Structures are given as structure tokens and as C-alpha cells.
Amino acid sequence: MVTSIQILFILVAIITLGCALMVVTARNLVHSALWLVAALFGVAIVFAILEAGFLAVVQVVIYIGAIAVLIIFAIMLTRRIAQDSGPRFNENWGWAVVIALVLFAALGWMLASQPVAHAPLAPMDARADPLRSLGLALVSINGYVLPFELASVLLLAALIGSIVVAWEMK
Amino acid sequence: MVPLSWYLIFAAGLFSVGLFGVLARKNAIGILMGIELMLNAVNVNLVAFWRYREPAGIAGQVFAVIVFAVAAAEVAVGLALFISIYRRRNTIAADQIDLMKW
Numbered sequence: 001m002v003t004s005i006q007i008l009f010i011l012v013a014i015i016t017l018g019c020a021l022m023v024v025t026a027r028n029l030v031h032s033a034l035w036l037v038a039a040l041f042g043v044a045i046v047f048a049i050l051e052a053g054f055l056a057v058v059q060v061v062i063y064i065g066a067i068a069v070l071i072i073f074a075i076m077l078t079r080r081i082a083q084d085s086g087p088r089f090n091e092n093w094g095w096a097v098v099i100a101l102v103l104f105a106a107l108g109w110m111l112a113s114q115p116v117a118h119a120p121l122a123p124m125d126a127r128a129d130p131l132r133s134l135g136l137a138l139v140s141i142n143g144y145v146l147p148f149e150l151a152s153v154l155l156l157a158a159l160i161g162s163i164v165v166a167w168e169m170k
Numbered sequence: 171m172v173p174l175s176w177y178l179i180f181a182a183g184l185f186s187v188g189l190f191g192v193l194a195r196k197n198a199i200g201i202l203m204g205i206e207l208m209l210n211a212v213n214v215n216l217v218a219f220w221r222y223r224e225p226a227g228i229a230g231q232v233f234a235v236i237v238f239a240v241a242a243a244e245v246a247v248g249l250a251l252f253i254s255i256y257r258r259r260n261t262i263a264a265d266q267i268d269l270m271k272w
Contacts, residue, residue, distance in 0.1 A: 009172045013180045020184055020207050024191030029199060036203050039184075043210045046180070049172065050221045055213075055234055062238055067206065067245050074249040075199055078256045089194045090265055096193035104186035108179050116223070117175035124225045134235070137228045144232045151239040158243035162250035168257065 009049055016042030027088055029075045037068045051124065054131045177218035185211035198252050198262040202245065209241045 019039035026032040040063045047056035089096075111117050137143035184207055191204025213234045220230020252262050259267065 003171070006172050006176075009176060013176070013183075017180070017183050017187065020187040023203055023207065024187055024195065024200070029197060032200060032203060036206065039207065040210065043184075043214060046177070046214055047217055050177075050217050052217045052221065052231060052234075055217060055231060058235070058238060062242060063206075063210075067242060070245055070249055071199060071203065071206075074252060077253055078199070078262050088196055088200070090196050093194035096190050099193060100186040100190035103189060104182055107182035107185070111178040111182060112175050117173075117178055119174055119222050121171050121174075122222055122225050124221075128226065130225070130228065130231065133228045134231050137232055138235070144229075147232070147236055151236050154243050155239055158246050162246045165247065166250040166253045 005049065009046070012042050012045045012049070016046070025088075030072065033068060033072045033075060036071070037064055040064050040068065052130070054134065174218060174222045177214060181211040181214040181218070183211075184208075184214065196263050196265060198255075198264050198267070199249070201264060202248050202252075206241065206245070209237055213237055 016039050019035045019042060022035040023032050023039055026035060040059060044056045044059040044064075047053075047059055138148045139145055188204045188207030188211060191207065192201050195201045195204060216230045216234045216237070220228075220234075224230065255267060256262050261267070
């Protein structure tokens with residue numbers, strides 16, 4: 001018995017994995033970045049299927065809106081590399097295929113054999129508001145205010161650090 | 171309803187594709203894109219476990235938000251490094267940036 005949500009999930013998963021494969025195999029880096037945008041959008045749809053609407057929006061705004069655009073900018077600033085005709089993989093790519101396949105098989109076997117993987121969908125309280133509790137948890141002293149503040153300090157440090165690193169010293 | 175194991179296997183596939191990109195890509199920005207795919211796979215797992223196991227608690231979503239912040243910081247610093255390296259050595263091929271290779 002296959003429901004419509006299952007068909008939707010399978011379609012999204014296959015498209016996302018296909019886009020991810022194109023990201024790592026595309027010859028032109030700009031194409032690679034555009035495939036990355038498609039793959040990130042697929043993950044956003046998976047978040048929406050999981051009823052994490054806020055994270056789906058954040059995925060589109062931060063990953064596609066900021067990170068993907070940043071990557072495309074960096075590719076353009078290093079333009080000569082983007083179109084070089086040399087091999088796009090290093091000489092050890094055969095080992096990389098083997099390691100990735102072995103890891104996938106091991107992870108798939110391990111996860112599918114755990115009883116937790118067959119847990120039923122936990123009922124969501126209709127009156128519960130995940131976004132409200134997420135916001136409260138991020139600023140509550142009994143929740144996650146310390147990781148939240150650490151993340152903001154990390155972002156500030158990364159901002160200053162990347163300006164310093166990319167500064168052109170005369 | 172979609173079984174939880176489907177999400178886990180989807181995330182494992184995404185992670186493995188990203189790992190292949192990190193190991194095999196020559197261009198440093200290509201490696202960074204592989205890391206982005208791996209971080210996304212982790213986020214899918216976190217949110218799936220949150221939804222199936224503990225939708226009343228919010229820890230899974232909090233972790234995913236922190237991963238977003240770390241990914242943004244990592245990309246900003248990484249791309250700044252690549253631009254700086256490109257300016258000095260005129261390449262960002264990962265096998266030619268071997269100044270510190272033993």
C-alpha cells in the first residue's frame with residue numbers, strides 16, 4: 001500500500017540524490033553549483049514533508065539564498081579554474097568510489113537493522129506550536145541559550161576572520 | 171506515512187555522495203560543495219529523528235539550526251581562504267596546494 005506522500009518522498013529523494021551526484025561529477029563548476037541549489041531545494045522539500053516548516057524556509061533562505069550564492073561568487077572570482085580542461089577528479093577517485101559505496105552499504109545495513117528505524121510516526125499534538133517552542137528553547141536559560149550565543153559568536157568570528165583572510169595586503 | 175528508515179537511507183546516500191565529492195574532487199570549491207551535501211544529510215537525520223521520536227521536545231530542530239550556523243561560518247571562512255590562495259598561487263586545485271604537505 002503506497003500512499004501519495006510516499007510517492008512524493010520517493011520522487012523527491014531520487015531527484016535530490018541525482019542532483020547531488022551531478023554536483024560531484026559535473027565538469028564545469030558553475031553547473032556544479034547550480035545542481036547544488038537543486039539538491040538543497042530537494043532537502044528543503046524533505047523538511048517540509050517532515051512538518052518542519054521553519055527549517056524548510058531557513059534552508060531556502062540561508063543555504064540557497066546565502067551559501068549557494070557565496071559559492072557561485074567564489075567560483076566567478078577564481079574563474080580560470082572553473083573552465084580548466086584538466087581532469088576534475090584526482091588520481092585516487094577509484095578509492096573514493098569504493099569508500100563511499102562501502103560507507104553507504106554499512107550505514108544502510110546498520111540503520112535498517114536497528115529497531116528504532118521502524119518506529120511509528122509519533123503523534124504531533126495539534127495544539128503544539130513547534131516554531132514557538134523552538135524560539136523559546138533557543139533563548140530559555142533551561143534550554144539552549146548557551147549554544148545559541150556560542151553560534152552567534154562563531155558567526156561573528158567567521159565574519160571578521162574571512163574579511164581578514166581575504167584582505168588584499170598592499 | 172513514510173517509514174523512518176527511508177529518511178535514514180536517503181540521508182546515508184546523500185552523505186556518501188558528499189563524501190565521494192570530498193575525496194575525489196580536485197577543485198577546492200568542489201570539495202566544499204561535497205561538505206555542504208554531507209551537512210545536509212546530517213540535518214535530514216536530525217529532523218527525521220525529531221519528528222518520529224520526540225516531536226514534543228525540540229532538541230532535534232535546535233541542533234539543525236546550530237548546524238546551519240556552523241555551515242554558514244565554515245563556507246565563509248573556506249571561500250575566503252580559497253580566494254586568498256588563488257591570489258597568491260593562481261590555483262585552487264587541491265593537489266597543488268601542497269606547501270605544508272609532509
